[in-house]
Amino acid sequence: MKKGLMLLLAFLVAGAMVFANGGSEKGSGAPQKRFATIGTGGVTGVYYPAGGSISKMVNKKSDVYGLKVTVESTGGSVFNINAVMAGDLEFGIAQSDRQTQAWEGTDEWKDKGPQKNLRAVCALYPESVTLMAAVDANINSIEDLKGHIVNIGNPGSGNRGNAIIALENAGINWETDIKAEGLKAAEAAKMLQDGRIDAYFYTVGHPNGSFKEATAGKRKVKFVPIDNIDKLLEKYPYYAKSVIPIEYYPNAQNSSDVPTFGVKATLITSADVPDDVVYAVTKEIFDNLEDFKKLHPAFGVLTKKNMLEGLTAPLHPGALKYFKEAGLK
Numbered sequence: 001m002k003k004g005l006m007l008l009l010a011f012l013v014a015g016a017m018v019f020a021n022g023g024s025e026k027g028s029g030a031p032q033k034r035f036a037t038i039g040t041g042g043v044t045g046v047y048y049p050a051g052g053s054i055s056k057m058v059n060k061k062s063d064v065y066g067l068k069v070t071v072e073s074t075g076g077s078v079f080n081i082n083a084v085m086a087g088d089l090e091f092g093i094a095q096s097d098r099q100t101q102a103w104e105g106t107d108e109w110k111d112k113g114p115q116k117n118l119r120a121v122c123a124l125y126p127e128s129v130t131l132m133a134a135v136d137a138n139i140n141s142i143e144d145l146k147g148h149i150v151n152i153g154n155p156g157s158g159n160r161g162n163a164i165i166a167l168e169n170a171g172i173n174w175e176t177d178i179k180a181e182g183l184k185a186a187e188a189a190k191m192l193q194d195g196r197i198d199a200y201f202y203t204v205g206h207p208n209g210s211f212k213e214a215t216a217g218k219r220k221v222k223f224v225p226i227d228n229i230d231k232l233l234e235k236y237p238y239y240a241k242s243v244i245p246i247e248y249y250p251n252a253q254n255s256s257d258v259p260t261f262g263v264k265a266t267l268i269t270s271a272d273v274p275d276d277v278v279y280a281v282t283k284e285i286f287d288n289l290e291d292f293k294k295l296h297p298a299f300g301v302l303t304k305k306n307m308l309e310g311l312t313a314p315l316h317p318g319a320l321k322y323f324k325e326a327g328l329k
């Protein structure tokens, strides 16, 4: 009798567990939760906090959309585009020049060919190709980099290619005229302070954690202008002149804003990502734009109009649906 009761209880418990599982999958009527990850950059850059802000806005409405967005720190633009194309990430932040090159199948994508599944969501904020050097290395112009140890960035970063063409424009061969390092941007500030490198390139929005860190140490550092770039701008129409506002870095040994060239950070995705997922992300960025702009000084210049400029890949249909509804397209 006792044994029989135990068996009956065990049977009932097992039955209840099966029911509970079935119930949680189908029962509540809420949309099933999906996950989307945004590939960003190093933790001292601006992609990482930008991705974090976007994910927070969407996750506030997680129940409405049945969607949870997470953020991953990555090697940067080139990595993000490739990971989104491979289906490993749903979204990525990527420099506008890299978006163009991937869409057209040039530069890093020469062998793979045009990335036909690449889709644009929107443009974010401007990024500047930034060169910082130690004052004791006597580097006052990009030409002075000859013979020095210079971090041009990890393969997978957007900045590595920018450093190479900036050097080329100054008549410097990155393979023979300098000792080029391939470190991630997040490590560069410390390496500069430790005397392991003389200078580093980073294409990034301002202000950012990397140059705050580099200017906070004992070794005196300064931004180096990248000028005489008319030929470069002619050859690569997707670059534009820009300046680094020195007010963000009171400890840098510069007395005025520093000229260089730049791109835009953009949000990209794949044609394979469902329309409603891209719609949700687009809508939350645009509907909350005023709050988003307050989260980082680099976002201050954003307008709904300029966020549709600087994109080469076709807009994802989910983003387009929102832009039409909002009267932006």
Ligand code: GLU
Binding pocket: 040, 041, 042, 045, 046, 047, 048, 075, 076, 077, 078, 094, 095, 127, 156, 157, 158, 159, 203, 204, 205
């Ligand atoms: N522009 C850099 C890259 O594409 C990343 C900058 C950042 O993380 O803010 O690699």
